[in-house]
Amino acid sequence: MARAKFGQNFLVDKIWQERIVNWFQPKGDFAEIGPGQGALTRLLEKRFNNFCVFEVDPKMQEYHTGKKNYEFILQDFLDWNFELHSKAVNNFSLIGNLPYESGTAIVKQVVYHCDQIDYFLFMLQKEVADRMCSLPRRKSYGSLSVFFQSQYDFKIKGNLPPGAFRPAPKVFSSLIEGHRRQRSPHPTTREYFEFIQSCFQMKRKTLRNVLKNRLSAPQIDEIYKKFEWNSNIRAEEIEIDFWPKVYEEVLSV
Structure with missing residues (x-):
């Protein structure tokens, strides 16, 4: 059962589950953020070995016991120490149906560590994705637009209705793909x-x-x-x- 305090809305649309995993093209090691009950994880298992998943809800651990293809990390991705794992985490990729509550914070964490994170494929609240991809002189253009586009080129892969999730949220979601920009003029401090x-x-x-x-x-x-x-x-x-x-x-x- 999804828990509101973690902002959980599980993706149950099987067509979109397959599309997301088929579109995911990591260049090296990768992690899934917020696997929940493992809908995407089970499909990722069929394509990849030796990845890890970050899950903040201890009640989700039972859905991932006995798995050999990936490591289950019971930890908030936002608390992951990139400096401590800097040698292991390089040209890293991320995938995830991000919790609405922490989607913006996770995007900022990715940008802060853009020198290590090369590529991602995220499901986000559409409003957040719109802000990330907005252009100047639009109402949605703000600091998040500059943060994100300063380091990543993007593509919106699709918009999903509330009915694709359980429980159904009150808003639409967007699937966004990001590739690290080459020779960006922006500082990363x-x-x-x-x-x-x-x-x-x-x-x-x-x-x-x-x-x-x-x-x-x-x-x-x-x-x-x-x-x-x-x-x-x-x-x-x-x-x-x-x-x-x-x-x-x-x-x-």
Whole structure:
């Protein structure tokens, strides 16, 4: 039985189960996040050996006992120590029907460790997927859009109705595939991501008002002059690959 406190909505549509596993093309070692009762895991077993699954709900362990093809790890993926396992986790891939409660946090964790995670295939709440893939000047464009697209190229593989899950959620879900970008101009430091997030926290304010927390008025004027910005520009108007230039300029003045 799915448990609400873990944000569990099990994928029961067998056609989509098969599609997801057939579409999954890991380049090396991989893990499944949130296997639940093992609907995807059983299909993955038929194609692959020696992978691992991360499950936070101890009651799901009984569905994975006696399995030899994979390792069951009773741990929240968000608590996994990438630094400790940095040598083992390289060119890593991920697959999972992510819990709605933690989908955004898991995506951020992936981006923070993009130097180790090369590819993923995730089922997410459609609203989260839309934010991840949004472009400038759209309502859904925000810090998550920049986080994700700074390091990954993406493709929406499909949208699933609530009836594909048990219990049925109140919203649609999206299957999204991500491949690590080659030669991305974006830094991968947490400081950079925190800077981006701070710029989007007050979306109704102009970027000038946001930067006042960091820079003096003359310094802001210098940046605006260099980039030939109008005085009313907001964070949601700035193209994704222009953010590294903004960040570098803020650090340098």
